[in-house]
Amino acid sequence: MEKEESLKLAAGIMLDFAVQTGLSGENKTPRRYLWTDAFAVCNFLELYHRTQDEEWLGLARQLVDQVHHTLGRNRPDSARSGWLSGLSEEEGERHPTRGGLRIGKKTDERAPDEPLDERLEWERDGQYYHYLTKWMRALGRISRITGEAGYLRWGMELAQTAHRAFRFNAAAEGVLGLHWKMSSDLRRSLVPSVGQHDPLDGLVTCCELVFAARLFPDEEFPDLRREIRELTGMCRNRDFSTSDTLGIGSMLVDACRTGELIINDAFHDLALFRRMLNDALLSLEDLGGGFLDQQAKYRLAFRELGLSIGLKGAVRLAKLFEEYPDVRGGELASWLQPRFEALLWFHKMAGKIEAFWIGEKRKQTEHWRSHGDINMVMLATSLAPEQFLKSG
Template identity: 80%
Template sequence: MHREENVTLAGEIMLDFAALTGVSREEKPQRRYLWTDAFAVCNFLELYHRTQDEQWLLLALRLVDQVHQTLGRHRPDSAKSGWLSGLGAEEGERHPTRGGLRIGKKMEERAPDEPMDERLEWERDGQYFHYLTKWMRALTRTSRVTGDACYLRWGMELAQTAHRAFRFSGPDGELGLHWKMSGDLRRSLVPSVGQHDPLDGLVTCCEMLCAARHFPDQELPDLEQEIGELTQMCRGRDFSTSDSLGIGGILVDACRTGQLIVNEAFQDLALFQRMVHDAISSLEDTGSGFLDQPAKYRLAFRELGLSIGLKGAARLLRLFEEYPDVRGGELAEWLQPRLEEMLWFHKLSGRIEEFWIEEMRKRTEHWRSHGDINMVMLATSLAPGQFLRTD
């Protein structure tokens, strides 16, 4: 598909999403889910950037407000009420992310005295660190597009809150991040450590500090401590994975990091090289055999995450072709053959999109079972600009 056709289809998908989930139609019950909504905000901003049609910007801002008003507060079926942060009504409106944001799962979170059921835990509410970082990105892009520093401030306050709540120190003193916390951030629901959470947190915090340069007259939160500790968590870590969504995530982080390096907002070149190396290794090990499987054995949003990451790899190659002399040119020289090797896989992106566009148009049950997240991630893959940009 041509770029214009991609944007048109992405627009159609996002209009459907807005109507179905209560963003554009007040009579429709809201269906807020943090991961999905973070991608959706970036999609609305990209459509605004491409078309200059104000409706897309209004949808992005409306969705930001809905997420804060819904997921920044306790569930309607909870014994607690108000903002997760415990702030009063007016102060909570000024700082809606100070208590974090709920995932948006249908089932309430596990009670303190309730035994853990690993299968049910996937369906229960709480807070995920890697969902919070996606929302930080959405707020950062909203701030850059609108020129309003309040969105960036909310993202940075969320970073401080999340880091403080999820961070732990093991018996050997090694720092890590819990996988899942309760809605009030007072107890760990899943203590295991997410493989890519520290990396995603680090890149996102560096991105927010870079964005803060555009608001020199604003007093914004300081994230140096968070960046230092997240850097420590990333050192010596193996990011390779066989999960298509995880591979896409590494590629997206590498793309964002490359842009931060060009903007002199990321200094750890060894970590950047590790991202690229592990992404290539993961792609080579995974291959493309999954594309031959029928839809019922595949998950659209996981494959579309890989497709988005492959778009990021192509963007990264173009970036260092445009700025070949960054860090004396040695980085571009090291990077080019590796990215060209990675781009051999770029054709997978088109095949993934074509397959799931057809499934979407057939409205198969398999597509509709994860309809909201499938829709927004397909739209992101078709028009990924704002999701991949850091400046």
């Protein structure tokens, strides 16, 4: 699909999303969900970047504000009220991410004395670390586009809050980790298991935020050195390989962002960079393309579209190192070349994924509509991914 055609389709999707979720239009209660909204902010910024139409930037700003005032506060059906952080109304307005941000699930989190139901837990509210990192990125991107330091400060405050709350020390092993899911007030773990890619996503995101702070030399920002140091330790000797399409896509996106940070001397762990690329490539080879022949009812659009976005990130990464072949004396580019050739062989999968789900969207099948908001937004990201993939 040609770039202009992709942009036009992405624009139509995002306008529909804005109306359907109560971001624009009248008399509709906002329906906010943190993962979806993080991608949506980047999509609006990409549409603004490509068209210079201020309406898109306005939607990005409005979405940030609506997320903070919806997911940064206690649920309407909660016994508690106000900001999750417990700050006063005035202080909460200045620091809306200090208490983290809720996922946005329809069902409230389970009570402290309620037993864990693994199936039901997926439908319950709380806070996810990997959702928070997506929102940190969205805040970093809008800070770069607008030149306003406040958005970046909120992202860095969120990075500190999330790390402090999700971090745990497995005393028996003496190893740091990150809980998968926490309560909305960040006081108790709801799912203690560890997300496979959470430390990697957190590390790359924190480095990206610190890199963005260079744009504002006269501003004071939170110090993320401890977070970066501890997240680096969590990533050491970790196996990132996975059979999950969304997980593979996430690795490729992180590799794309990391490559740009390396070029800008903002990320220095080359061994980790090599490992994420190697593990992504091994995961792709094990995955194969058989899933592309399955019927829609056996597939999940947003997970496959995550892979499509990551594959486009691999293309962007290859182009970056073509433009800057002498980074680290050229040795890194030489190491990357055969791996890029292997990764780019898989790129055709992105077009097939997009075409399949565009067809399902046009038919408005029940399977598409069952995850409508997230499917729409991630399809738009796949069609116009630059702002989501950039770290600089």
